[in-house]
Structures are given as structure tokens and as C-alpha cells.
Amino acid sequence: MVNKIKVKLLNFSENSLYIIYSSFRQCYSSLSADEIYKKCLKEKDIKKYKEFIKNILSCGHESPLEHVSFTFSISGVSRALTHQLVRHRIASYSQQSQRYVKMDNFKYIIPPSISKHKKIKKEFKSFMEEIKRKYEWFIKELESLGKHGEEVYQDARYILPQAVETKIVVTMNCRELLHFFKERCCNRAQWEIRQLAYKMLKICKEKLPVVFEKAGPKCISLGYCPESRRFSCGKFPIKEEVVKGV
Numbered sequence: 133m134v135n136k137i138k139v140k141l142l143n144f145s146e147n148s149l150y151i152i153y154s155s156f157r158q159c160y161s162s163l164s165a166d167e168i169y170k171k172c173l174k175e176k177d178i179k180k181y182k183e184f185i186k187n188i189l190s191c192g193h194e195s196p197l198e199h200v201s202f203t204f205s206i207s208g209v210s211r212a213l214t215h216q217l218v219r220h221r222i223a224s225y226s227q228q229s230q231r232y233v234k235m236d237n238f239k240y241i242i243p244p245s246i247s248k249h250k251k252i253k254k255e256f257k258s259f260m261e262e263i264k265r266k267y268e269w270f271i272k273e274l275e276s277l278g279k280h281g282e283e284v285y286q287d288a289r290y291i292l293p294q295a296v297e298t299k300i301v302v303t304m305n306c307r308e309l310l311h312f313f314k315e316r317c318c319n320r321a322q323w324e325i326r327q328l329a330y331k332m333l334k335i336c337k338e339k340l341p342v343v344f345e346k347a348g349p350k351c352i353s354l355g356y357c358p359e360s361r362r363f364s365c366g367k368f369p370i371k372e373e374v375v376k377g378v
């Protein structure tokens with residue numbers, strides 16, 4: 133059993149600031165991005181690049197952010213979470229396979245609403261153990277029919293729950309990350325993907341504060357909540373209230 137999300141940064145270019153700056157400048161310069169980049173390496177005028185990037189970002193010119201990506205190794209999350217995660221299409225994913233990896237004695241995530249109640253948690257765990265036994269049973273039965281390896285696992289997995297722990301590698305560029313944080317740091321997002329989003333955001337802020345310092349749920353950048361009253365968490369006024377000035 134696990135419910136500790138682990139997020140490790142696998143890859144990120146240390147020269148990202150120069151890459152973003154050169155890509156921005158490319159739009160307005162007679163020089164090539166490669167020449168601008170070389171100048172950056174020589175000058176190392178970090179303050180200038182940061183100011184420039186901040187100004188451009190405030191006008192919504194975001195495409196140069198697509199040239200810098202973060203690659204994360206994520207584990208200790210449920211299949212329910214990764215099902216939501218992979219809906220974000222502007223990203224690359226490599227996930228642990230339930231066809232090739234035998235899921236016997238699988239770990240699973242217990243939602244906090246369940247784990248804080250002794251009786252409900254006990255029932256949840258006992259059901260997980262029951263699924264494990266059934267999974268083993270199906271594997272044995274299918275093997276006795278002469279099937280093996282992924283031929284067996286790929287069909288036995290149909291009885292696995294969404295709580296099963298999984299591991300996934302995710303690469304997102306900065307522009308997509310900003311969008312991802314807007315959607316998934318929001319209190320409307322489910323607790324698990326929200327926890328993941330905040331862990332990723334913490335890393336992004338440490339590595340590239342100029343891009344991510346104001347990142348987070350939509351209300352942070354807008355100053356109001358774009359959700360309807362029914363779905364808003366109530367921490368910010370909703371759009372309608374802002375428009376009416378109430």
C-alpha cells in the first residue's frame with residue numbers, strides 16, 4: 133500500500149533561460165536564434181533576459197516557452213490519476229505496462245476520505261486483498277490453458293481497480309505546464325492530481341522562476357474564479373461578481 137506521490141525531475145536544460153530568450157528575440161531580430169544564444173552564453177546577463185521574458189509573457193506571447201521542457205518521473209500515484217493526466221495532449225508519456233508487468237501483490241492508493249475512517253478503510257483494504265487473490269486465480273487458470281507472460285497479464289488486468297499504483301514518465305513544455313497548473317492546481321481538480329500538480333509546480337518554480345513564479349490555478353492569474361458559483365471553491369469572487377462589481 134502507498135499513498136506518497138514521488139516526483140523526480142529527470143531532465144531539464146540548465147540553459148533554458150537562454151533558449152527562451154533567443155526564441156523570443158528570434159521573432160524581432162535579424163540575427164539567428166543560434167547567434168543570439170551564443171551571445172547569451174558570452175554575456176550571461178541573466179537579469180536582462182529575465183526582465184525581457186517577464187515583459188513578453190505579460191502580453192501573452194507564449195510560443196517561445198514551448199522550446200523548453202521538463203521531464204518528470206512520477207510514482208506512487210493511482211491509475212485513476214494517470215487516466216486524468218494523459219488527457220493533457222500536449223505532452224509525452226511512458227507508463228508502466230500492466231501487459232508486461234505482473235501486478236501480483238500490487239500497491240494501491242487509498243483516498244484520504246476513506247483512510248481517515250477506520251471501518252471504511254478496513255473494508256477498502258480487504259476488497260483490495262480480495263482482488264489480489266482473484267487476479268492470482270485468473271493468472272493460474274489462464275496459465276493452465278497454456279498461455280503465458282503478457283498473454284495472461286493483459287487479460288487478467290481487466291479486474292484490477294483504478295486504485296492500483298502506477299509509474300509514469302511525463303515530458304511537458306513550459307507552455308503546457310502553465311496550462312496544466314491552471315487546470316490541476318485548482319480546488320476543483322481531484323485531490324490526487326492536485327497534489328501531483330503542486331509537486332511539479334514546486335520543481336518548476338525552483339528551476340525557472342521567471343516563467344513559473346505566478347503559475348498556479350486560474351484564479352491566481354485572473355484575480356477571480358472562472359468557474360460557476362456551483363463549482364467555485366469560494367476563495368475568489370466569481371467572474372459574474374467581478375463584472376457586476378459586487
Ligand SMILES: Cc1cc2nc3c(=O)[nH]c(=O)nc-3n(C[C@H](O)[C@H](O)[C@H](O)COP(=O)(O)OP(=O)(O)OC[C@H]3O[C@@H](n4cnc5c(N)ncnc54)[C@H](O)[C@@H]3O)c2cc1C
Binds near residue numbers: 221222311312315320
Ligand atoms: C476539474 C476538471 C474536471 C474534468 N472533468 C471531466 C469530465 O467529467 N469528463 C471528461 O471527459 N473530461 C474531464 N476533464 C478533462 C478535460 O476535459 C480535459 O480533457 C483536460 O483537462 C485536458 O485539458 P485540455 O483539453 O484543456 O488541454 P491539453 O490537452 O492539455 O491541451 C492544451 C491546450 O491545447 C489546445 N488543444 C489541444 N488539443 C487541441 C485540439 N485537438 N483542438 C484544439 N485545441 C487543442 C487547447 O487550447 C487546450 O486547452 C476535467 C478536467 C478538469 C480539470
